[in-house]
Amino acid sequence: MNILLGEIDPLAISAGPIQIYWYGVIIAAAMFVAISLTTREGNKRGLAEDTIIDTSLWAIPIGFVGARLYYVLFELDYYLQNPTEIMAIWNGGIAIYGGLIAGGLTVYIYTKKKGIPLALLLDVLAPNVLLAQSIGRWGNFMNQEAHGGPVSRGFLENLYLPNVIIKQMNINGAYYHPTFLYESLWSLLGFCLLILLRNRKNLLRQGEVALSYVLWYSTGRFFIEGMRTDSLWIGDLIRVSQALSLVLVIGAIIIWYLRRQDYPPKTYYLEGNQKLEASKEIELDN
Numbered sequence: 001m002n003i004l005l006g007e008i009d010p011l012a013i014s015a016g017p018i019q020i021y022w023y024g025v026i027i028a029a030a031m032f033v034a035i036s037l038t039t040r041e042g043n044k045r046g047l048a049e050d051t052i053i054d055t056s057l058w059a060i061p062i063g064f065v066g067a068r069l070y071y072v073l074f075e076l077d078y079y080l081q082n083p084t085e086i087m088a089i090w091n092g093g094i095a096i097y098g099g100l101i102a103g104g105l106t107v108y109i110y111t112k113k114k115g116i117p118l119a120l121l122l123d124v125l126a127p128n129v130l131l132a133q134s135i136g137r138w139g140n141f142m143n144q145e146a147h148g149g150p151v152s153r154g155f156l157e158n159l160y161l162p163n164v165i166i167k168q169m170n171i172n173g174a175y176y177h178p179t180f181l182y183e184s185l186w187s188l189l190g191f192c193l194l195i196l197l198r199n200r201k202n203l204l205r206q207g208e209v210a211l212s213y214v215l216w217y218s219t220g221r222f223f224i225e226g227m228r229t230d231s232l233w234i235g236d237l238i239r240v241s242q243a244l245s246l247v248l249v250i251g252a253i254i255i256w257y258l259r260r261q262d263y264p265p266k267t268y269y270l271e272g273n274q275k276l277e278a279s280k281e282i283e284l285d286n
Contacts, residue, residue, distance in 0.1 A: 008168055010142045022142035030135035031060060034128040041124050046273025047116070055110055055121065059103040066102020067094035074232035074240055095232070096133060097244055119207035123269050126213035127194040133217070134187035140180040141168060148177025148227035179227050186220035198269050205266035207259060214252040218245040 013020040039052045071093045072079050072086055079086050107125070111118040140146035153175050156166045161178070169176050193216070198209045222245035225231055231239040259266055267274055 008142055008164070010144075023139040026139040026142065027136050030132040031056075033135065034125075034132035037128045037131070038125055041128075042121075044272070045120060045124055045269075047121060047124060051114070051116055051121070052124075055107055055116075058110055059106040062106045063099040063103030064089070064094065067096065067099030070095040070098020070101070071232070095241075097241060100129075117206070117273055119210065119266070120269070120273060123198065123204075123206055123209035126210045127191050127198070130187045130194065130213060130217060131191040134184045134191060137180045137184035137187070141165070141178075144168060144171050146180045146183075146228065146230060147171070148179040149229055150174045151177055176229075177227055179224050182227075183220065183224050186224065187217065190216040190220070201270060202268055204269045205259070206269050206271075207266060208256060209269055211252045211256050214248050218248040218252070221245050222249075 008022070010022055011019060012022045012025050035052065035056050038056075039049050042052045043049060068086075068089055074095075075093075104122075107121065108118060110116070111121055137146065147169065153166065153170075156169060156175055156178070161181075165178060165181065166175070169178050190213070194209055194212055197212065198204055204212070222242050225239050225241040225245070228239075231241065234240055234243060
């Protein structure tokens with residue numbers, strides 16, 4: 001990565017052999033915020049704090065491995081020639097979709113083993129994952145990556161962006177679309193929307209907050225990905241993230257429709273953990 005004209009040094013702290021990058025600081029902050037909000041909401045919906053923490057301890061590291069592995073696999077020629085770069089995630093190069101796939105599978109396996117309601121846990125997690133993604137994109141800003149094609153300085157000024165963002169989008173003498181910002185704002189808007197929708201009584205059934213997350217994020221990612229210059233590709237045919245976004249949108253719509261055909265209907269989100277409530281009633285009866 002060649003950073004020549006950026007306003008911000010990507011290195012946050014340097015003390016002898018210790019080097020801490022803004023990328024890592026921002027990702028850590030995003031995870032902390034997501035876990036804190038998820039724990040609070042989980043308590044309201046009958047999910048123990050230990051459940052959220054234990055799930056996070058498994059899903060986050062495995063999600064990071066998945067995110068990096070996903071990226072490396074689609075840039076395999078480069079990493080075979082530069083194997084020492086495989087672990088250098090502080091330079092960027094983690095794919096959100098890879099992390100979501102690996103983390104999602106981890107949550108699925110964990111909930112099945114522990115008897116935790118999967119749909120409810122995913123609903124509690126979903127908006128906060130969007131918020132974490134919104135925050136995490138600023139790590140790309142610090143690294144001057146995940147940007148779009150070249151634009152004029154005037155274009156950026158017409159977006160009424162702070163000067164620090166405009167300067168950071170000046171890379172090797174050219175200005176670029178701040179697609180990191182577009183996705184950050186899209187994810188932040190989605191977070192607000194999902195919070196509003198899931199707190200409406202008798203609106204979303206359990207599992208539908210998570211499906212709303214898939215629909216919202218994948219739709220935005222499809223269009224924003226089309227603007228980026230660093231996309232992973234399937235041959236020369238289509239960007240990987242665009243193809244996956246299409247699959248996820250179609251899949252989420254089909255799953256939503258099929259789940260709405262179930263009888264008896266799925267529990268509403270606000271009704272929380274019915275298994276916990278049932279166990280409490282049994283204890284009281286005894």
